[in-house]
Amino acid sequence: MRLETFYAEVEQFLGHDKQKVMVVSGGWGVGKTHGWKVSLERFTPQQNYPIKYYAYISLFGLENVSALKTAAWINRVDFAKRTHPVSSETVSQALNSLKDVGLKTIGSLNFKNSGIGVSLNGLTEGLADGFVRDTLVCFDDLERAGERLSMSEILGYVSYLKERKECKIVILLNESELKGQEDRQDRFGTYRAHLEKVADVCLLFSPTSQDATEIGISTRHEHFEFVRNSCISLDITNIRTINRIDMICDRLVVELSKYEKRVIEHSIRFAVLFLYCKYQPNVAPDLGFILQYNKYTYELNLGNAFDNSSIIVSDKDAKNEEFRLTLQNYEYVGMTSFGKVIFDFINTGHLDQDWLFREAANLEAELKKGDRATEFRDAMKLVTSSFAPNDDQVLNGLAGAIRDNPSLISTDMLAEAVAIIRAIQPNYDMEGLIADYVDRSDADRNHWDISSEFNRGALSDPDIMAAFNRKFESFPDDRNLMDILVALGKGSGWSVEDIQYLSKRSPDDYYQLFSSLEGNELKLAVRGAFKFSDTYSNSNFETKVWQDATEAFRRLAERSPLNQIRAKKLGVKLYPPTAPPP
Numbered sequence: 001m002r003l004e005t006f007y008a009e010v011e012q013f014l015g016h017d018k019q020k021v022m023v024v025s026g027g028w029g030v031g032k033t034h035g036w037k038v039s040l041e042r043f044t045p046q047q048n049y050p051i052k053y054y055a056y057i058s059l060f061g062l063e064n065v066s067a068l069k070t071a072a073w074i075n076r077v078d079f080a081k082r083t084h085p086v087s088s089e090t091v092s093q094a095l096n097s098l099k100d101v102g103l104k105t106i107g108s109l110n111f112k113n114s115g116i117g118v119s120l121n122g123l124t125e126g127l128a129d130g131f132v133r134d135t136l137v138c139f140d141d142l143e144r145a146g147e148r149l150s151m152s153e154i155l156g157y158v159s160y161l162k163e164r165k166e167c168k169i170v171i172l173l174n175e176s177e178l179k180g181q182e183d184r185q186d187r188f189g190t191y192r193a194h195l196e197k198v199a200d201v202c203l204l205f206s207p208t209s210q211d212a213t214e215i216g217i218s219t220r221h222e223h224f225e226f227v228r229n230s231c232i233s234l235d236i237t238n239i240r241t242i243n244r245i246d247m248i249c250d251r252l253v254v255e256l257s258k259y260e261k262r263v264i265e266h267s268i269r270f271a272v273l274f275l276y277c278k279y280q281p282n283v284a285p286d287l288g289f290i291l292q293y294n295k296y297t298y299e300l301n302l303g304n305a306f307d308n309s310s311i312i313v314s315d316k317d318a319k320n321e322e323f324r325l326t327l328q329n330y331e332y333v334g335m336t337s338f339g340k341v342i343f344d345f346i347n348t349g350h351l352d353q354d355w356l357f358r359e360a361a362n363l364e365a366e367l368k369k370g371d372r373a374t375e376f377r378d379a380m381k382l383v384t385s386s387f388a389p390n391d392d393q394v395l396n397g398l399a400g401a402i403r404d405n406p407s408l409i410s411t412d413m414l415a416e417a418v419a420i421i422r423a424i425q426p427n428y429d430m431e432g433l434i435a436d437y438v439d440r441s442d443a444d445r446n447h448w449d450i451s452s453e454f455n456r457g458a459l460s461d462p463d464i465m466a467a468f469n470r471k472f473e474s475f476p477d478d479r480n481l482m483d484i485l486v487a488l489g490k491g492s493g494w495s496v497e498d499i500q501y502l503s504k505r506s507p508d509d510y511y512q513l514f515s516s517l518e519g520n521e522l523k524l525a526v527r528g529a530f531k532f533s534d535t536y537s538n539s540n541f542e543t544k545v546w547q548d549a550t551e552a553f554r555r556l557a558e559r560s561p562l563n564q565i566r567a568k569k570l571g572v573k574l575y576p577p578t579a580p581p582p
Contacts, residue, residue, distance in 0.1 A: 003035060003211040009203055010039035019200040020162040025175040026205030029240035031215050032172045033140055035205055045080070051168060053135040054079045063146035065153050072132045079136060133165040142173035151190040155198050209235050216242025219250045226265050230272040233330050241279045245272050248346065255353065259360050262367050270342040273332060278346060285323040293327060294334040337496055338363045369408045376401035376413060383420060395424045399433055406441040418461055434467045446497045448472035481505055481513055486521060488528030503541040510552035526570050550574065
């Protein structure tokens with residue numbers, strides 16, 4: 001239901017003489033309370049409107065009818081002026097007029113040795129019973145009422161206000177949540193059994209993602225529309241999730257203000273997706289799938305499956321295909337080094353500014369390089385724009401771009417171009433073309449690492465893999481195991497290349513290192529080695545690091561009982577190397 005439709009339905013209910021009770025149901029976080037409050041603000045009553053007061057009551061934790069009635073009275077405000085009528089003067093007036101209400105509405109009288117006292121619970125319940133009339137009452141959080149306040153008591157009071165007190169009542173609830181409370185009394189059954197007798201109007205509050213973003217995104221900076229469209233692309237309708245997205249994206253916009261617009265939009269796109277997965281795991285794409293996803297690898301494997309006449313054979317396959325389509329529509333290509341920074345921020349709640357700025361600068365440089373790679377893009381347009389017989393033009397354009405601009409051609413672009421050239425001319429001198437790319441490129445050592453998780457999908461061509469490996473081995477690797485672990489232990493930024501380096505170390509390397517360190521360096525190195533043992537990022541590289549470190553500690557612990565105590569003091573759990581951390 002669009003918000004405007006909801007507002008119109010509420011306005012019709014508020015203005016109707018005979019409709020007394022309206023029930024609004026909707027999922028967690030979709031904005032039922034907000035929608036109701038906006039509807040109320042937009043309503044303009046006619047002259048001589050019979051409702052004089054308004055009371056909003058959250059049933060969350062209310063344990064008895066007395067508390068319910070008291071809340072209805074204490075929370076009353078003047079409907080027209082929105083001012084609170086309960087004050088010392090109004091209470092005094094109420095007490096003076098008790099004779100008109102009837103003593104039986106006050107509650108019981110308690111006779112004490114020192115005199116006569118009036119039960120406060122009975123007094124306030126009596127005042128509420130006597131003075132709550134001609135009131136619009138909103139009962140929110142029906143599914144979260146206290147254990148001792150039964151559904152029959154709540155609906156009975158609603159019916160009493162409707163029939164005896166000339167009140168209008170609105171009930172807001174999450175019907176699905178109420179239905180799922182199997183460990184409590186049959187509240188849902190009672191609710192459904194009495195709903196038809198009590199309610200005059202029942203509405204399902206389910207705003208679209210367009211409506212939800214208008215409510216949930218309050219910051220109207222220049223990137224507002226990009227944040228909003230990212231949420232809409234993922235069909236996010238939970239306003240609480242959108243509120244969190246709004247806050248995180250606002251922080252990123254401020255932090256990255258010195259970088260160009262595209263860098264900020266990259267951060268927003270990552271943040272929206274990761275926050276959606278974190279706070280709505282039951283409906284969002286699986287986080288593990290996203291962390292491992294690579295658009296080019298996945299589509300290549302999908303194409304091979306079609307070539308082999310394969311079909312989706314399991315529920316997991318079907319779910320992954322659904323996730324792929326969602327990510328494709330969202331234009332998500334896969335995790336990057338810049339994306340890792342945003343993921344770490346959302347996962348830990350801490351933003352490493354040095355790491356963010358370093359990766360933002362790298363991304364900006366890469367984007368500017370891409371702007372200059374027009375020759376390659378023009379050649380690729382010839383592939384997709386028509387079915388014209390222009391094979392030679394496509395081949396020469398792609399090969400020329402690889403030779404002329406090797407520093408502007410990413411690994412993915414190279415792999416795609418090589419595959420197309422092979423299809424057009426199988427006997428083409430591919431080794432020579434790839435050699436030109438390698439020789440003329442000014443990329444650093446990490447670019448040529450064929451074990452990189454970002455190269456795994458692109459580097460399936462044997463000629464590319466061989467050339468890259470030769471280039472990679474030509475660089476000296478001056479990184480140090482201890483320095484990387486200590487930096488991780490301090491919480492400093494880390495790169496994918498660091499994790500790949502660590503994953504290539506053996507348990508013996510970790511054993512030798514831990515045996516040689518002392519004091520704070522030992523503590524930091526251990527903390528760095530087990531940094532990923534309790535995170536839900538489960539890449540093979542990260543898993544291997546803490547498993548190898550665990551094996552090293554197991555060997556150290558076997559040397560003496562004292563070493564076992566030391567391992568425990570350092571927080572190391574010596575579970576089997578193939579088992580996940582508890």
